[in-house]
Amino acid sequence: MRRPFLGWFISPAALVAAGFLLAMAAVLQYAFLAFIPGELQPGGFTFQNFREMMKPLYAGVFYDTVKLCFLTAVLALLAGYPLALALVRARNPYVKSAILIISVTPLFLGEVIRTYAWIIVLGNRGFVNGTLMALGVIDAPIPLLFTRLGVVVALVHVTLPVVVIMLAAAIAHIDRDLERAAAALGAKPMRVFVTVTLPLSMPGIIAGLTTGFAWTFSAFATPQLIGGGRVNMVSNLVYSLGFSSFNFPFAAALSVAGLVLTAVALAGFRLLLRPLHKVGLS
Amino acid sequence: MAATDALRLEGVTKRFGAVTALHEAWLKVQDGEFITLLGPSGCGKTTLLNLIAGFLEADAGEIFIGGKLVTTLPVWERDLGMVFQSYALFPHMDVARNVGYGLRARGVPKSEEASRVAEALGLVRLSAMADRRPKQLSGGQQQRVALARALVIRPRLLLLDEPFSALDRNLRTEMQLELKEIQRRLGVTTIFVTHDQGEAMSMSDRVAVMSEGRILQLDTPEVIYGRPAHPFVAGFIGxxxxxxxxxxxxxxxxxxxxxxxxxxxxxxxxxxxxxxxxxxxxxxxxxxxxxxxxxxxxxxxxxxxxxxxxxxxxxxxxxxxxxxxxxxxxxxxxxxxxxxxxxxxxxxxxxxxxxxx
Incomplete structure (x- = not known):
């Protein structure tokens, strides 16, 4: 079939893609250039940036980031699974819409606005501490803001929609007859869930973990504002090196390393997924 | 007192909103009987099957299986074997684990599970396929696995929901004969749902012809065909x-x-x-x-x-x-x-x- 407009239709996308590719190429190039203190222009070719990254100070940030991302993805999964299940299985259309709206809204809030809302909620005089103190549960505010816990809570909030959507897609694919068959064979609901529903949700669980991980890795405003400089993730490090110290080459090298790390993590998840292909689950 | 019926329905009624899907169904099925619920789509036959299975709750009436009142009993306590139109084989388990599912749910010991699964697979002539995945089997083989899975638990009632509709004609006839033979050999009471009158006539001891939520006639295939009791039955059958x-x-x-x-x-x-x-x-x-x-x-x-x-x-x-x-x-x-x-x-x-x- 001839598609005379195809070229015209994809040209804007191609233009954007070309822009991104050039930017990526520039970042890649900068990553291998030397930083000359006091100057914006980089020096010659070097591996120094990557050697620098091996220092415990920076390697530790990578390690922390991966841990944080994984923790966030797992928590988002745990919180998102019941939500996704309810979303898919709810019969009442209003209940369905309510769950969908609640779980997807974070996606449509600007990152800064959402983060600011969390500052209000988590602050020492914020909603959580205020309520707990008013109820007399605690005497002094629990430190939530500028802590790892606060950052994780806020990151789970923003990761949740993606995870819920991924899970819902997978759960919606499960043939209800399979659960009915299991029940007819004498399995109680919990057993049906563990032996049928959960294993068959595996593609969604892995997709949710993967996406949640990558999603969190690229988060910036949340760790920046809620972490308040005390919770460092790779993105914050890139920001402070690039825009406070103007060390563009090192920032670029960190970005490249982050990208590679994410790619490796995603590849790892895909590898996990492979046995499922054989079963025909994905 | 007469022997208890394998299945007894007393005025079972089911409504979906304003629509009555099933009007006061009365039915007595004897031990070992093969009963077919026959009717066009929307006649209530699947609703009736789902009520017997426990996937739906009756709005009125009582259901007895083997003399025991089960109207409000959940599905998993009804002791049924069910074969679905889609077979509903668990894709993440091999054939042996599929067949053994009901035994594991009942806490049958591993060694007994293995021997009963082997026996059931022998019954449907699939012993060689025990470690295959459902995806690797043909439609007819999947059908037989589903049958073995339903029979291995020695159910009080075997429920079949249009199990042959996905098979092509030749295979369908073959499976009908095979099912009928296995059913006769095991003597398991069977409720079979179909819209295919040929299937109903050739396999059943008695046929319940349904239309618009009512059982219009329940009798042997010969009587259903030769002495229809209702114009709908006369027009629908043959x-x-x-x-x-x-x-x-x-x-x-x-x-x-x-x-x-x-x-x-x-x-x-x-x-x-x-x-x-x-x-x-x-x-x-x-x-x-x-x-x-x-x-x-x-x-x-x-x-x-x-x-x-x-x-x-x-x-x-x-x-x-x-x-x-x-x-x-x-x-x-x-x-x-x-x-x-x-x-x-x-x-x-x-x-x-x-x-x-």
């Missing part, structure tokens, strides 16, 4: 030519009716309160009609002919009587009555039924 007629006289269990200028003896029970002179519809089966050389009959012209190998179906236009359908041995029909040929249709030995028009 082919019928319907002639408008008139009730002449009633005489005990029989009645005389007149249609297309001919007189017929019909059972009186289906005529309800119709009085002599009342308009009736006379239902004739294709085998009630045959070509004759002379004698009482209707003159007609063959208007269409369908050759089906062993037999041929002729449609004969007979003036005021309208179109009649005849079923004749294939070769003879093809040789003697092409489209356009004149044919005299006789009714000797016909056993039609009539309903008030």
């Amino acid at each position: 082919d019928a030519t319907v002639l408008p007629g008139r009730l002449i006289a009633r005489d005990g269990a029989e009645a005389r009716v007149e249609a297309a200028g001919l007189a017929f003896i019909v059972p009186a029970e289906t005529l309800g309160g119709a009085a002599p002179g009342a308009a009736v519809s006379v239902y004739l089966r294709p085998e009630d009609l045959h070509p004759i050389v002379a004698g009482e009959g209707l003159e007609g012209i063959v208007v269409s002919r369908a050759y089906l190998g062993d037999r041929a179906e002729l449609v004969v236009e007979c003036g005021a009587a309208g179109r009649l359908m005849l079923r004749l041995p294939g070769q003879a029909a093809m040789a003697r009555w092409p489209v356009g040929a004149a044919l005299r249709v006789g009714f000797d030995g016909a056993r039609p039924v009539a309903f008030p028009a």
